[in-house]
Amino acid sequence: xxxxxxxxxxxxxxxxxxxxxxxxxxxxxxxxxxxxxxxxxxxxxxxxxxxxxxxxxxxxxxxxxxxxxxxxxxxxxxxxxxxxxxxxxxxxxxxxxxxxxxxxxxxxxxxxxxxxxxxxxxxxxxxxxxxxxxxxxxxxxxxxxxxxxxxxxxxxxxxxxxxxxxxxxxxxxxxxxxxx
Numbered sequence: 001x002x003x004x005x006x007x008x009x010x011x012x013x014x015x016x017x018x019x020x021x022x023x024x025x026x027x028x029x030x031x032x033x034x035x036x037x038x039x040x041x042x043x044x045x046x047x048x049x050x051x052x053x054x055x056x057x058x059x060x061x062x063x064x065x066x067x068x069x070x071x072x073x074x075x076x077x078x079x080x081x082x083x084x085x086x087x088x089x090x091x092x093x094x095x096x097x098x099x100x101x102x103x104x105x106x107x108x109x110x111x112x113x114x115x116x117x118x119x120x121x122x123x124x125x126x127x128x129x130x131x132x133x134x135x136x137x138x139x140x141x142x143x144x145x146x147x148x149x150x151x152x153x154x155x156x157x158x159x160x161x162x163x164x165x166x167x168x169x170x171x172x173x174x175x176x177x178x179x180x
Contacts, residue, residue: 026072117153141153
């Protein structure tokens with residue numbers, strides 16, 4: 001491996017592209033800088049932007065998305081139907097209606113205590129919260145200051161990754177959601 005200062009800008013671009021291709025979860029600019037060495041974060045961001053533009057210009061079936069404070073190489077949404085046909089359905093990736101309902105409440109109201117979740121849902125939610133914690137989508141974020149100091153729950157980086165969000169601010173606005 002030759003020192004980076006001897007590498008051309010095209011070589012740096014290929015290295016960044018290889019890293020994006022190899023990882024199965026978003027990788028931060030900081031992490032790319034640690035791996036590539038002697039390249040500024042600004043340069044890495046410029047390389048990522050160049051790759052994005054190349055993929056768009058050449059109408060590639062994949063794109064670079066910014067997700068959960070990192071970047072990931074993903075197939076374009078218009079190919080999801082075909083990709084899902086070839087992938088085996090994983091029980092881990094599928095969430096039940098109850099899990100989605102509980103997760104939505106936590107995402108929009110975080111930090112939130114279990115009693116508030118149960119008041120909104122109208123049913124016991126302890127087991128559902130534990131399941132979401134086991135899946136890594138929800139975490140304990142602290143304790144509330146009310147009597148009994150109940151646990152507060154919030155979403156995780158894996159939640160952002162799972163739903164393709166940069167941050168919790170990217171959730172659709174409640175008023176924009178249609179009710180059936």
